[in-house]
Amino acid sequence: MIAIGSDHGGFELKQTVMKYLQENGYEFRDFGCFTPDSVDYPDVALPLAQSIVSGEFKRGILLCGTGIGMSMVANKIPGVRAALCGDSYSAHMAVEHNNANILILGGRVVGPGLAISIVETYLKATFAEGRHRVRIDKITKIEKEYLRVKG
Ligand code: RB5
Numbered sequence: 001m002i003a004i005g006s007d008h009g010g011f012e013l014k015q016t017v018m019k020y021l022q023e024n025g026y027e028f029r030d031f032g033c034f035t036p037d038s039v040d041y042p043d044v045a046l047p048l049a050q051s052i053v054s055g056e057f058k059r060g061i062l063l064c065g066t067g068i069g070m071s072m073v074a075n076k077i078p079g080v081r082a083a084l085c086g087d088s089y090s091a092h093m094a095v096e097h098n099n100a101n102i103l104i105l106g107g108r109v110v111g112p113g114l115a116i117s118i119v120e121t122y123l124k125a126t127f128a129e130g131r132h133r134v135r136i137d138k139i140t141k142i143e144k145e146y147l148r149v150k151g
Contacts, residue, residue, distance in 0.1 A: 001027045001028065001029065001057055001058070002021065002026055002027065002028040002029075002057065002058075002059050002060065002061060002123075003028070003029055003031060003048050003051050003052060003056075003057040003059070003060040003061070004017065004018060004021070004028050004029070004030055004031065004048075004060065004061045004062075004063075005030065005031035005032055005033075005044040005045070005047075005048040005060075005061075005062050005063075006032075006033060006044065006062065006063035006064060006107065007033060007038075007039050007040070007041040007044055007063075007064045007065070007069070007070075008033060008036050008037060008038050008039055009041075009063075009064045009065025009066070009107050009108055010062070010063025010064045010065065010067075010070075010105065010106075010107035011033060011035075011036045011063075011107070012036070012107060013063050013105060013107035013110070013112065013115055014030075014063050014107070016112045016115060016116065017061060017063070017105070017115060017116070017119055018030065020116050020119060020120070021119075024120075026123065029057070031044055031047055031048045031051070032044050041064045041069040041070050041073060042069075042073045044062070044070075045062055045069075045070050045073035045074050046073060046077070048060050048062060048074070048102075049073070049074045049076075049077040049080045049082075049102065050077065052077075052079070052080055052101050052102060053077055053078065053079035053080060058101070059101060059102070059103070059122075059123065060074075060082075060101065060102040060103070061102070061103045061104075061105070061119065061122075062074060062082070062102055062103075062104045062105075063104070063105045063106070063107045064104075064106070064107065065106060065107055065108040065109075066106040066108065066109055067084040067086075067104040067105055067106035067107075067109065068084065068106070070082070070084075070104050071084045071104050074102050074104065076147075078140075078143040078144075078147050079101075079140075079143070080101060080102055081098055081099055081100045081101050081102070081136070081139065082100065082101070082102035082103075082104050083098060083100035083102070083103060083104060084104040084105075084106070085103060085104070085105070085118050085122070086106065086109060086110055086114075086118075087114075087118065088114075088117050088118050088120075088121040091103060091118045091119075091121040091122040091125070092121045092122070092125045094122065094125075095122060095125035095126065095127055096125055096126065096127065096128045096132075097128060097132050097135075098132070098136070099127040099132070099136050100122075103118070103119065103122045105118065105119075
């Protein structure tokens with residue numbers, strides 16, 4: 001089950017991504033926005049990021065105009081490893097090496113064809129473990145030291 005969300009800047013590309021998910025048998029929940037009207041990206045990024053760290057969803061996809069705002073917000077939440085990707089190689093490596101649990105796309109940056117290729121690559125990639133686990137553990141350690149962890 002995939003969590004997906006966008007602001008107005010990513011709204012149109014999100015429709016394309018959701019169509020791809022639907023046609024390829026992926027289940028997903030849309031965290032909004034639900035119309036092309038202007039919204040603030042933190043209001044979508046936060047609940048989606050929380051649903052990832054709570055374990056409700058294993059993978060998420062966030063879209064805004066550039067992907068930058070969504071990245072900034074999502075990566076503030078301890079346990080989130082959000083990767084803004086503009087190419088398929090990065091999307092693959094974001095999972096294989098960085099165990100990225102959220103993919104971020106810039107709806108005004110990448111076209112629909114490239115976006116689908118990025119999403120497909122991201123969803124099919126697997127984490128390599130080994131030395132990369134050690135590095136992820138170091139990210140977790142930094143989160144614990146520098147961010148106030150709730151609970
Ligand atoms: C909205 O105009 C735009 O600022 C937003 O979608 C995003 O690109 C922010 O990073």
